Amino acid sequence: MKRPRSALYVPGDNLRAISRARTLGADLLILDLEDGVAPEHKAQARENICAALREGFDCPVLVRLNSSGTAWEQADQQAVLCEKPDGLVLPKVEEAGVPRSMTLGLPLWLMIETPRGVLAAPDLAAEQSVAGLIVGTNDLAHALRTRPAPGRMPLLHALSAVVLAARAHGKCVLDAVYNDIHDAEGFERECVQGRDLGFDGKTLIHPSQVAVAQRVYGVSEAEVQAARELLSAWETGRAEGKSLITLRGQMVEAMHVEEARAVLLEAGA
Ligand SMILES: CC(C)(COP(=O)(O)OP(=O)(O)OC[C@H]1O[C@@H](n2cnc3c(N)ncnc32)[C@H](O)[C@@H]1OP(=O)(O)O)[C@@H](O)C(=O)NCCC(=O)NCCSC(=O)C[C@H](O)C(=O)O
Numbered sequence: 372m373k374r375p376r377s378a379l380y381v382p383g384d385n386l387r388a389i390s391r392a393r394t395l396g397a398d399l400l401i402l403d404l405e406d407g408v409a410p411e412h413k414a415q416a417r418e419n420i421c422a423a424l425r426e427g428f429d430c431p432v433l434v435r436l437n438s439s440g441t442a443w444e445q446a447d448q449q450a451v452l453c454e455k456p457d458g459l460v461l462p463k464v465e466e467a468g469v470p471r472s473m474t475l476g477l478p479l480w481l482m483i484e485t486p487r488g489v490l491a492a493p494d495l496a497a498e499q500s501v502a503g504l505i506v507g508t509n510d511l512a513h514a515l516r517t518r519p520a521p522g523r524m525p526l527l528h529a530l531s532a533v534v535l536a537a538r539a540h541g542k543c544v545l546d547a548v549y550n551d552i553h554d555a556e557g558f559e560r561e562c563v564q565g566r567d568l569g570f571d572g573k574t575l576i577h578p579s580q581v582a583v584a585q586r587v588y589g590v591s592e593a594e595v596q597a598a599r600e601l602l603s604a605w606e607t608g609r610a611e612g613k614s615l616i617t618l619r620g621q622m623v624e625a626m627h628v629e630e631a632r633a634v635l636l637e638a639g640a
C-alpha cells in the first residue's frame with residue numbers, strides 16, 4: 372500500500388457516510404466498528420461493513436475492530452472474515468504479542484492511544500504483522516489528563532515517541548484526528564505540524580479535511596523544483612570531485628540527495 376496521506380474514519384453504522392466516502396478521494400478509508408459506533412448499532416455496523424466490502428472500493432480499506440476482550444470481539448472478527456479488508460486497525464493496543472486470533476492474517480495498524488501504548492510503541496512497531504501505527508489523541512489526552520493547549524504542547528513528547536518507534540522499524544505512522552470540523556485553519560496548521568514531526572499522513576473525520584491533508588502531506592511543485600535543483604547541483608559538484616556541496620549557502624550531503632530522489636519518485640517526476 373502507498374503511504375496514505377489521508378485516512379478517513381467512516382462510522383460503520385452510517386450508510387450515507389460509507390457511500391459518500393467512495394467519492395472523496397481519500398488515500399485510505401477506516402471503516403469503524405469501535406468508538407464511532409454506539410453499542411446498540413454495532414451489529415448493524417458489522418452488516419453494513421460486510422456489504423460495503425463485498426461491493427468493493429477504489430482505495431485501500433481498513434476496518435477498526437473493537438478492542439480485544441470486549442463483548443464484540445468474536446462478532447467483529449467474523450464480520451471481517453466474510454470479505455477481507457486490506458488490513459485491521461486495532462485500538463488501544465498496549466503490549467507486543469498481539470494475539471494471533473486478532474490478526475486473521477491481515478496487515479495490522481495499531482492505535483497508540485494510552486500511556487502504556489506509547490511506552491510499548493517500539494516493541495509494537497517491531498512486530499512483523501504490523502504495517503503501521505496510528506495515534507489516537509482523544510483517548511491519549513484523556514488518559515494523560517492533559518488539557519488542550521496551543522500546538523498540542525502536552526502531547527508532543529508522545530507524538531514524537533510514536534514517530535520514532537515507527538521510523539526505527541520502517542513502519543508507516545499516521546497522526547491523530549482534529550475534532551473541530553469547522554476550524555479549517557487550525558486543521559491545516561495541525562497537518563503541517565504533523566508533517567514536520569515526521570508523520571506520513573493524518574487520520575480524518577470529515578470530508579472537508581481530505582483535500583487539505585492530501586495537499587499538506589503530498590509533494591508540492593515547489594518541492595519538486597527544489598529537489599531537481601539540488602540533484603543538478605549535486606551532480607555538478609560530484610563531477611568536479613567534491614564530496615559535498617553547498618546550495619544557497621546550505622551544506623548538501625548524500626542524505627539530502629536521497630531525500631530529493633524520494634521527492635521526485637513520489638511525485639512521479
Ligand atoms: C463529525 C460528524 C459527526 C459530523 O457529521 P455531520 O454534522 O453529519 O457532517 P456534515 O453534515 O457536514 O456531513 C456532510 C456530508 O458528509 C458526510 N460525512 C460526514 N462525515 C463523514 C465521514 N467521516 N466519512 C464519509 N462521509 C462523511 C455526511 O454523511 C454528509 O453526506 P451527505 O448527507 O451525503 O451530504 C461526522 O463527520 C462523523 O461522524 N465523522 C466521523 C467520526 C468518527 O468516525 N469518529 C470515530 C473515529 S475518530 C477516533 O476514534 C479518534 C481516536 O480513536 C482517538 O482516540 O483520538
Ligand SMILES: [Mg+2]
Nearest residue numbers: 406484507510
Ligand atoms: Mg480512540
